[in-house]
Amino acid sequence: MCTLEKRGNIYLLTLTGSGEHRFNPSLLSSLRATLSSLLSSSHAPNAALITCAEGKFFSNGFDQSWVRSAPPSQHRIISDLLRGLISDYLLLPMPTVCAITGHAAAAGCALVLAHDYVVMREDRGFFYMSELDVGLKFVKYFGVLFNEKIPDNQTRRDVLLRSARLTAREAMDRGIVDRVAQGIEGTIEEAVRLSEEVAVAVSDGSKLAEKRKLMFSETWRHVSAAAGSKL
Amino acid sequence: MCTLEKRGRVLILTLTGSGEHRLGPDLISSLRSALATARSDPSAAALVTAGEGRFFSNGLDLAWAKNSSEGLSTLVRLVKPLIADLISLPMPTVAAVTGHAAAAGMMIAVAHDYVYMRGDRGVLYMSELDIGLPFPDYFMDLMQAKITDPRTLRDVTLRAKKITGTEAKERGIVDKVCQSASEVVAEAVKMAEELAGRNWDKGVYASIRMSVYPKLCKSLEIPEESDEAVTKHFASRL
Numbered sequence: 205m206c207t208l209e210k211r212g213n214i215y216l217l218t219l220t221g222s223g224e225h226r227f228n229p230s231l232l233s234s235l236r237a238t239l240s241s242l243l244s245s246s247h248a249p250n251a252a253l254i255t256c257a258e259g260k261f262f263s264n265g266f267d268q269s270w271v272r273s274a275p276p277s278q279h280r281i282i283s284d285l286l287r288g289l290i291s292d293y294l295l296l297p298m299p300t301v302c303a304i305t306g307h308a309a310a311a312g313c314a315l316v317l318a319h320d321y322v323v324m325r326e327d328r329g330f331f332y333m334s335e336l337d338v339g340l341k342f343v344k345y346f347g348v349l350f351n352e353k354i355p356d357n358q359t360r361r362d363v364l365l366r367s368a369r370l371t372a373r374e375a376m377d378r379g380i381v382d383r384v385a386q387g388i389e390g391t392i393e394e395a396v397r398l399s400e401e402v403a404v405a406v407s408d409g410s411k412l413a414e415k416r417k418l419m420f421s422e423t424w425r426h427v428s429a430a431a432g433s434k435l
Numbered sequence: 436m437c438t439l440e441k442r443g444r445v446l447i448l449t450l451t452g453s454g455e456h457r458l459g460p461d462l463i464s465s466l467r468s469a470l471a472t473a474r475s476d477p478s479a480a481a482l483v484t485a486g487e488g489r490f491f492s493n494g495l496d497l498a499w500a501k502n503s504s505e506g507l508s509t510l511v512r513l514v515k516p517l518i519a520d521l522i523s524l525p526m527p528t529v530a531a532v533t534g535h536a537a538a539a540g541m542m543i544a545v546a547h548d549y550v551y552m553r554g555d556r557g558v559l560y561m562s563e564l565d566i567g568l569p570f571p572d573y574f575m576d577l578m579q580a581k582i583t584d585p586r587t588l589r590d591v592t593l594r595a596k597k598i599t600g601t602e603a604k605e606r607g608i609v610d611k612v613c614q615s616a617s618e619v620v621a622e623a624v625k626m627a628e629e630l631a632g633r634n635w636d637k638g639v640y641a642s643i644r645m646s647v648y649p650k651l652c653k654s655l656e657i658p659e660e661s662d663e664a665v666t667k668h669f670a671s672r673l
Contacts, residue, residue: 268673271669271670271673272673276667276670279666279669279670280662280663280666283662283666335639335643336633336635336639336640336643337633337635338672339635339636339639339672340639340668340669340672341639341642341643341646341660341665341668341669342642342643342646342665343662343665343666344646344649344662346646347645347646347647347649348649350646350647351647351649355583356583356584356607357580357581357582357583357607358607358610360647361548361647364643364646364647365527365548365640365643365644365647366630367633367635
């Protein structure tokens, strides 16, 4: 489902396999467990976390076939798990960089925005909030996260209310993505470079989490009910 | 006062006549009635709002307020649900700003999802500072939701700047600038047709708009949807 490796002081969290990396309880729990281990251990001062994926997709959102097979009383589990995962990212005592190595859609975009920095593959892949196109509404914390991470009205409107498919370059021009790069490996390498640049400034990682909670206070308020909880 | 015309799946709401289209009780009521018709038309998939003549709308009917015992606060109170109607309309909305849009008139314009404006003539102008009037809370909430560049918001609210269509496009208030009133209406209708052609579920559209503007919807007292209701909807769609 996912692997964690270290390159120097930088952790590389990879969504493994050639599939769509859709969010079901297994994948989300694996990711939470991985982040939980990072939250509870100590790190070198210049640590950083990069999240990336194998294959054509970064993540295509919630696993709808899982939802179809689960009883209605269980449906909110994946939403709550993603909420918890986002709170884990906000609490990490190191800068976080998302390397969008393939298509990011729907809830996959929410995971991207949970990161401090975003590098996106330019030669392939879209950033696409598909919900309007497929007829799905947002739970509150999604709207709040997008409001705090994409404050520009026209960009947020195009992403959420027009279901625009953004290329990496468009996403960068519009302030969603920090850098673009070529190919999966190139995107990860650029993410490593960016991590090295930003991690130098962070001498005490725990202060980073506190600052995120202040900066994204509404998001924190909506996701923090799940912080530290296990599912 | 206003007309509602249908072209295919697009409804065109026009503020009629060569006057300033100032918002008094009658015009507000006509507009709300037209929007209620739009809301309940199952085949309507997008709305364009335009004005005839030199003005889109020059704001509240201050003359009416002066002559009435109820005054300005009544008009402020009556415009709020009109703005709420636009923000909760279950279809994409495009304003075709065909002339000056000032104060409450500018609020009507920016309450649309997309704002198209002519560049050859007309300004967006929050005149309140110049004429010594305060902003109602919901005006400020609407401006903060739609004008997200801080310096532009400052220029609009604290400098009462008159902003042309071209400048408004550069500063992120307007989506497209056209060269005449008829062109802005034609382009707005074209955009509305494109948006209608996406065949979005109208209830989902309205719900997502609320997710984009949660604070504004609260200010306008538009009822919220619970996460529980959304989760149930998710399941029902699959």
